[in-house]
Amino acid sequence: MTAPVIEMRGITKTFPGVRALSDVSFDVRAGEVQALVGENGAGKSTLIKILSGVYRADSGEVRLGGTPVHFSHPVESLAAGIAVIYQEFSLLPERTVAQNLFLGREPRTRFGLIDARRMREESREALSLFAAAGRIDPDRLVGELDVATQQVVEIAKAVSTGARVVVMDEPTAALNEAECEELFAAVDTLRGRGVAIIYITHRMREITRLADRVTVLKDGEIAARFDEVPEPGAIVRAMVGRDIEDFYAPPARPEEIGAPVLAVRGGGNDRLRDIDLEVRAGEIVGLAGIQGAGRVALAMALFGEAPFDRGEVTLDGETVSFRTPRAAIRGGVGLLPGDRKSEGLVLMQSVRDNGMLTSRAFASPLSSHRRNANGDLGGMDRLLDGMEIRAANYDQDIRALSGGNQQKAIVARWLSMRPRLLIFIEPTRGIDVNSKAGIYHLMRDLAREGAGILMISSDLPEVIGVADRVLVMQEGRIVAEFPHGASEQEVMHAATGERGVAA
Structure with a gap:
């Protein structure tokens, strides 16, 4: 057993009225894939944001290579060798693949100018990890690429920094079966190079295919640790606290x-x-x-x-x-x-307003619905109730809801039609x-x-x-x-x- 590259000990984090993490300890070793799983709201994102310097823990410590570290900004964690690949890409669509890979750390000539030729060559080297490399032109604008290829570029960007730890947050969310296999091969290559990988996913078969160990978070606490990957039912039971029949x-x-x-x-x-x-x-x-x-x-x-x-x-x-x-x-x-x-x-609008986007667009300007005191076009509140949406109230911004509840609100929108x-x-x-x-x-x-x-x-x-x-x-x-x-x-x-x- 090798020593952990990353250790997080006794991490606690509280936001106003909510304890997001309570005494969470977690580690990952060189050359292993540690799956971090749990329902939305279990604390996974908060834990990773503490690791990457977005948040500061209320208590506990982070150790990198056995040495305590304190990151106050993501730039510091990246410089220390920790790269996080979020579901929402950090790529700039109006810049090329090469410019995105080396954004903020462009190679320079001896005259201080950006060395575009070297940047292209090093981009090809970073992309060579993937079977898709042959179809990715370093001079092509990222905005012209499909989502799957952008995912490849995002991972290559992390690899090009020389990261010792790579965090992947739902990396296959936008990929089909063949592209998933390509990603899995890339993960295997990274593992073979001794990179420590924290892999966040809701897909059981990805855990079975890739993970060496599994840690399950529930309600901000460790619900289970598996030093060997168990059958999916055991992971699901730990995640939701019951069997899903x-x-x-x-x-x-x-x-x-x-x-x-x-x-x-x-x-x-x-x-x-x-x-x-x-x-x-x-x-x-x-x-x-x-x-x-x-x-x-x-x-x-x-x-x-x-x-x-x-x-x-x-x-x-x-x-x-x-x-x-x-x-x-x-x-x-x-x-x-x-x-x-x-x-x-429309993330900055309420749950109710998002539910009514389509019905409002098709309502007559003279419709009596327009004069409804609470704006409940077509019985929208009843439809949202029927979807069993978990929200403080329907005036809450929809961006605060989990993905599942956001999806239900869109279903309610269509049911109104x-x-x-x-x-x-x-x-x-x-x-x-x-x-x-x-x-x-x-x-x-x-x-x-x-x-x-x-x-x-x-x-x-x-x-x-x-x-x-x-x-x-x-x-x-x-x-x-x-x-x-x-x-x-x-x-x-x-x-x-x-x-x-x-x-």
Whole structure:
């Protein structure tokens, strides 16, 4: 057993009215992956912010290589060899990959000028850790890259600093299956180089695949430590304090599935080809595929953002042609975006106001709802109550809510419009285990009430566990269909084209 690179001893941190951490001790050794897990609000982020110098602990100490350290700013922890990769990237979209990798520490010529050639060369070296390196041009603007490639750049940035400790916070949240495997290979390489890795995730299979040890936080305290990775059920029990039975809601029974809500015949545009698709009332249809396969493009076509230019689309048997999202919403289509913070929420507004964003946009200026004393358009408070949203009150800024509760508020927004078809893109991204189960059951309840649901997720077990049918996309086409309960191997074979599968 090697000595810990990082030790955190007896860490306690209190915010006004809330004890975020209570006597937490934690360590990670060179060349190991220590999984740090827990529900949202368990204290993981606070612990990492103390490690990185964002917060100062009320009591306890941090040791780096056995020596006590006191970081008052993240720059100090980075200089000491601790790099933190947050879910929200720290990249500057209007600068190149190389400029982002060496921001604030650009190599200089002997005349004091930025050495652009050396910066490009060292960028290629930092990126060489990843299989994606060959497709990443150091001179390309980061804003032109897809999310998965930006994730690679973010990790390469941490590696290029020569970090001894790398903290990864939900690093696969925006990645598909193939890209996850690429990330796992990079983690293995870092481990082989002796880097200590703190890996924060809600995905059990990532813990099983990567972790050497597991520490579970609950309500700001250590709930469990595992020196060997146990079966996922033991981790879940430690996280939520009980067994989660029926993690995925039971699939629809044949008698619960009705007539087609959505039907597409021969749909296509510059991203999609020959799309034939049905989603029936009471049914959850999952879309699987690697990034760029066309899953999100299909959602955008149905939502009028990037419409079909050929083929036929019907909703409840009625032919429709949505050329804008506004038209799609009027027609009965709702969409929950993959990035709720940047695409689905106004973070500085209240829970109630976020719930009413769409209904307000479609309300008549003369509507009596406008004169409602508390602004409760369409019974929004009742809808929020029905979602069982945990908030101090609905006037609270939505940014203060957990990811699961934010997602429920977006669902309430769409329910106020009484949609016939709901499209969920990455419905549980960044959401803890217990909240995930709640979202899955909520989706099933919506289906049982007669909605048709189309779900797009990069988490393959999620797609297989939730959907009544799984459609697999490849290069803008639907290439395979599987019933509920299909294996991950079958779906991945179809998604990657490793064997021919009839559409």
